[in-house]
Amino acid sequence: MRRRGWIYLLPVGVFAAMLVAFYVGLGLDTMALPSPLINKPAPHFTLPPLAQGYQGFSTADLHGHVSLVNAFASWCAPCREEHPALNALARTGRVAIYGIDYKDKPQAALAWIGALGDPYTRIGADDGRVGIDWGVYGVPETFIVDRTGRIRYKHVGPLTTADIENTILPLVARLDK
Amino acid sequence: MIDEIGHFALILALCVAALQAVVPLVGAARNDAALTAWAQPAALTQFLFVGTAFFALMHAYAVSDFSLANVAANSNSVKPMLYKLAGVWSNHEGSMLLWVFILALFGALVAAFGRNLPPALRARVLAVQAMIGVGFLLFILLTSNPFLRLSPVPVDGAGLNPLLQDRGLAFHPPMLYLGYVGFSISFCFAIAALIEGRVDPAWARWVRPWTLAAWCALTTGIAMGSWWSYYTLGWGGWWYWDPVENASFMPWLVGTALLHSAIVVEKREALKTWTVLLAIITFSLSLLGTFLVRSGLLTSVHAFASDPRRGVFILLMLGAYTGGALALFAWRAPQLQGGGLFAPISREGGLLLNNLLLTTAAATVLLGTLYPLFLDVVSHRRVSVGPPFYAKTFVPIMVPLLIAMAVGPMLPWKRGDLAAALIRLKWAFAATAAAALVTLAATGTRSLGAACGLALAAWLLAATVSELAERVHLFADPLPVVLRRALRQPRAAWGMTLAHAGMAVVIAGITGSTAWSTQKIVDARPGQSVELAGYQIAFDRVSEVRGADYTENRADMRLLRDGSEIAALHPYKRVYPAEDGGSTGVAIHTNLLSDVYVVIGDPDGHGGYALRLYYNPLVPWIWLGAAAMAFGGLVSLTDRRHRVGAPARRGRKVAAARVQAAE
Numbered sequence: 001m002r003r004r005g006w007i008y009l010l011p012v013g014v015f016a017a018m019l020v021a022f023y024v025g026l027g028l029d030t031m032a033l034p035s036p037l038i039n040k041p042a043p044h045f046t047l048p049p050l051a052q053g054y055q056g057f058s059t060a061d062l063h064g065h066v067s068l069v070n071a072f073a074s075w076c077a078p079c080r081e082e083h084p085a086l087n088a089l090a091r092t093g094r095v096a097i098y099g100i101d102y103k104d105k106p107q108a109a110l111a112w113i114g115a116l117g118d119p120y121t122r123i124g125a126d127d128g129r130v131g132i133d134w135g136v137y138g139v140p141e142t143f144i145v146d147r148t149g150r151i152r153y154k155h156v157g158p159l160t161t162a163d164i165e166n167t168i169l170p171l172v173a174r175l176d177k
Numbered sequence: 178m179i180d181e182i183g184h185f186a187l188i189l190a191l192c193v194a195a196l197q198a199v200v201p202l203v204g205a206a207r208n209d210a211a212l213t214a215w216a217q218p219a220a221l222t223q224f225l226f227v228g229t230a231f232f233a234l235m236h237a238y239a240v241s242d243f244s245l246a247n248v249a250a251n252s253n254s255v256k257p258m259l260y261k262l263a264g265v266w267s268n269h270e271g272s273m274l275l276w277v278f279i280l281a282l283f284g285a286l287v288a289a290f291g292r293n294l295p296p297a298l299r300a301r302v303l304a305v306q307a308m309i310g311v312g313f314l315l316f317i318l319l320t321s322n323p324f325l326r327l328s329p330v331p332v333d334g335a336g337l338n339p340l341l342q343d344r345g346l347a348f349h350p351p352m353l354y355l356g357y358v359g360f361s362i363s364f365c366f367a368i369a370a371l372i373e374g375r376v377d378p379a380w381a382r383w384v385r386p387w388t389l390a391a392w393c394a395l396t397t398g399i400a401m402g403s404w405w406s407y408y409t410l411g412w413g414g415w416w417y418w419d420p421v422e423n424a425s426f427m428p429w430l431v432g433t434a435l436l437h438s439a440i441v442v443e444k445r446e447a448l449k450t451w452t453v454l455l456a457i458i459t460f461s462l463s464l465l466g467t468f469l470v471r472s473g474l475l476t477s478v479h480a481f482a483s484d485p486r487r488g489v490f491i492l493l494m495l496g497a498y499t500g501g502a503l504a505l506f507a508w509r510a511p512q513l514q515g516g517g518l519f520a521p522i523s524r525e526g527g528l529l530l531n532n533l534l535l536t537t538a539a540a541t542v543l544l545g546t547l548y549p550l551f552l553d554v555v556s557h558r559r560v561s562v563g564p565p566f567y568a569k570t571f572v573p574i575m576v577p578l579l580i581a582m583a584v585g586p587m588l589p590w591k592r593g594d595l596a597a598a599l600i601r602l603k604w605a606f607a608a609t610a611a612a613a614l615v616t617l618a619a620t621g622t623r624s625l626g627a628a629c630g631l632a633l634a635a636w637l638l639a640a641t642v643s644e645l646a647e648r649v650h651l652f653a654d655p656l657p658v659v660l661r662r663a664l665r666q667p668r669a670a671w672g673m674t675l676a677h678a679g680m681a682v683v684i685a686g687i688t689g690s691t692a693w694s695t696q697k698i699v700d701a702r703p704g705q706s707v708e709l710a711g712y713q714i715a716f717d718r719v720s721e722v723r724g725a726d727y728t729e730n731r732a733d734m735r736l737l738r739d740g741s742e743i744a745a746l747h748p749y750k751r752v753y754p755a756e757d758g759g760s761t762g763v764a765i766h767t768n769l770l771s772d773v774y775v776v777i778g779d780p781d782g783h784g785g786y787a788l789r790l791y792y793n794p795l796v797p798w799i800w801l802g803a804a805a806m807a808f809g810g811l812v813s814l815t816d817r818r819h820r821v822g823a824p825a826r827r828g829r830k831v832a833a834a835r836v837q838a839a840e
Binding site: 005008009011012015016018019021022023024025026073075076077106110111114115117118138 | 410411418419450454457468488489492495504506510511547549551554563642696763776778779787
């Protein structure tokens with residue numbers, strides 16, 4: 001009995017490790033994540049449309065105007081959370097919103113925009129390869145691309161109305177000048 | 178005025194809870210009956226104060242008192258009364274008050290109905306419960322006070338998220354919390370047992386009804402939540418492996434394990450330390466769920482607006498309660514007396530296998546939920562874990578569990594004979610083969626997975642029915658004798674049969690919906706008709722309807738089969754100007770075998786609408802099965818030996834009289 005005493009310490013040990021991770025996790029700024037792609041030209045890509053009768057998009061489409069590129073997926077819960085904010089942004093007409101539908105079933109993505117509204121100018125279906133070029137770790141992620149096709153800003157996690165008002169719109173206004 | 182009374186009552190509740198956490202413990206340690214006796218009145222008083230605070234907040238919502246910041250942010254004056262009241266727990270502060278209210282309610286129930294408990298055990302249980310109460314009351318008063326005033330008072334409130342304005346959802350959080358918080362009683366019993374250094378069959382008999390009650394509530398709560406997401410999110414899906422869904426599912430898995438291991442302690446005095454550990458883990462997972470949802474650590478559709486101070490506070494509580502409990506476990510558990518021995522093939526062995534598989538399943542879900550967080554902490558990389566992870570890890574653990582679940586009840590205690598048990602399951606084998614073959618014949622070899630799923634469901638259902646048939650000697654005796662014997666079966670046995678059969682029905686429902694759901698997206702104009710899985714859906718018109726605080730586009734459709742009308746369908750899309758949001762109303766026609774599910778989307782600008790149509794076979798069975806499981810739990814709860822507060826001797830006499838009368 002005595003010799004096996006350590007096994008009773010196992011639960012508390014595992015739990016202590018979890019607590020440490022939680023504590024560090026609380027301190028992390030979950031939204032700040034530097035991207036090596038900032039101020040670099042957007043990667044070269046061509047994305048097919050979700051289905052016939054829709055339009056995909058490619059690098060060339062991002063030239064000539066400021067655009068917002070949003071990587072999302074219908075299976076991603078935080079994407080659902082940010083969707084109303086994107087819809088509201090689309091209604092202002094201040095910036096063209098492009099969607100990278102990341103590792104998703106096109107049918108599911110169509111159902112998604114059918115149910116929640118479609119803020120996107122165009123949506124490209126990505127099997128994951130283009131996402132890697134953009135440095136997408138997880139969805140949702142959002143990029144601002146300037147008129148010359150350079151990535152100027154990256155946001156990780158769901159966009160909130162506050163993010164759009166305080167960061168996205170001022171940046172878009174500056175780049176639009 | 179009433180708001181101030183509520184606020185003050187909450188402070189008084191904190192003071193009472195602080196006393197209740199200390200005095201009875203000292204009393205029990207010193208064997209001082211006067212101090213021990215503090216526990217019951219303190220628990221009842223604490224409940225009275227927390228109840229006062231809770232109803233004060235409810236009153237504020239009912240009369241739309243927008244001088245409370247909480248009411249102004251989460252309600253408005255034109256809401257129907259039901260949603261005003263449900264608004265109380267639609268937000269962080271109010272739902273924490275509901276949490277504490279239910280905690281105090283359980284404490285009061287133990288105080289009121291636990292008369293047959295030994296006084297020292299009862300005092301320790303209530304003291305530990307009060308410790309939890311102190312933490313959460315402090316949390317509410319310091320970081321999440323719902324009674325804070327607003328000045329100037331706004332004319333109207335900001336409203337309730339339209340998605341949450343739903344009759345089913347109004348009752349979903351209270352059910353879920355009854356489950357979460359109900360497990361606190363099992364936790365308190367475990368801690369009290371560790372302090373006393375004694376776990377015996379009587380202990381298990383006292384713990385089990387509370388665990389069972391919490392389990393029933395949690396089962397119902399999870400099923401309601403899944404049903405809600407099915408008919409409101411407009412996706413045709415019913416489970417998303419969202420972190421918050423997982424947070425409720427993990428305590429359910431471990432709670433189910435606890436329910437079964439407590440039987441072994443009760444009947445055979447084995448698996449004692451394991452049962453105590455499960456009781457600690459079950460409630461800890463409930464706490465972890467609270468932490469994950471409210472700290473903003475994981476993002477999810479359900480996440481409450483978060484505040485870092487709250488995250489740190491809940492983390493401290495999690496560390497104190499779970500860490501404290503596990504440390505106590507490490508210190509005291511080695512001294513618990515071991516119990517009965519058993520062979521691997523036996524009822525105990527079966528229940529142990531059930532426990533191992535259920536806890537492994539819970540660990541898998543925990544890993545999937547926390548992995549993104551851990552990876553972020555360690556390497557600052559971010560990932561999302563989606564349904565494919567669970568399909569590859571969780572499902573393979575469930576398959577052996579379901580196979581074993583059919584055999585376990587056939588095995589005797591101590592030592593069993595697997596071959597004999599399997600021979601007694603011959604009808605179940607036949608049913609399994611039949612289910613697989615019929616499925617393959619009807620749908621072709623493409624549905625191999627579905628055939629396996631349905632075969633598994635048939636296996637479990639047939640085995641459960643065989644076990645019941647054997648117990649009541651069906652076919653061996655004349656029917657009246659069999660019926661009388663069936664009525665005399667312990668309610669706990671009936672409960673098991675119902676719950677296991679319910680599980681089989683759930684499996685069939687999950688299989689059907691995963692394998693055969695069909696979806697169709699069309700752009701249709703009013704006047705057109707759409708085909709779906711042998712049905713015709715006539716899209717007649719769309720009209721605009723004004724409600725209390727919304728306007729809706731409501732479609733009139735008819736569901737036809739071979740030209741004759743079966744049902745009218747009215748999917749709608751609502752806009753709530755006050756909340757700047759909308760909601761989708763799904764039209765569902767069910768015949769209990771399958772659902773026709775219709776969602777209307779936005780107009781396309783040329784007079785047409787995007788329609789999404791789903792045909793979901795067997796989906797209703799998911800909730801029917803879950804209801805049978807929860808009902809089975811309730812039946813088991815009414816078992817004579819659990820009837821809380823009923824003195825054992827009188828119960829036996831009444832039962833004996835009943836048996837005589839029946840014969």
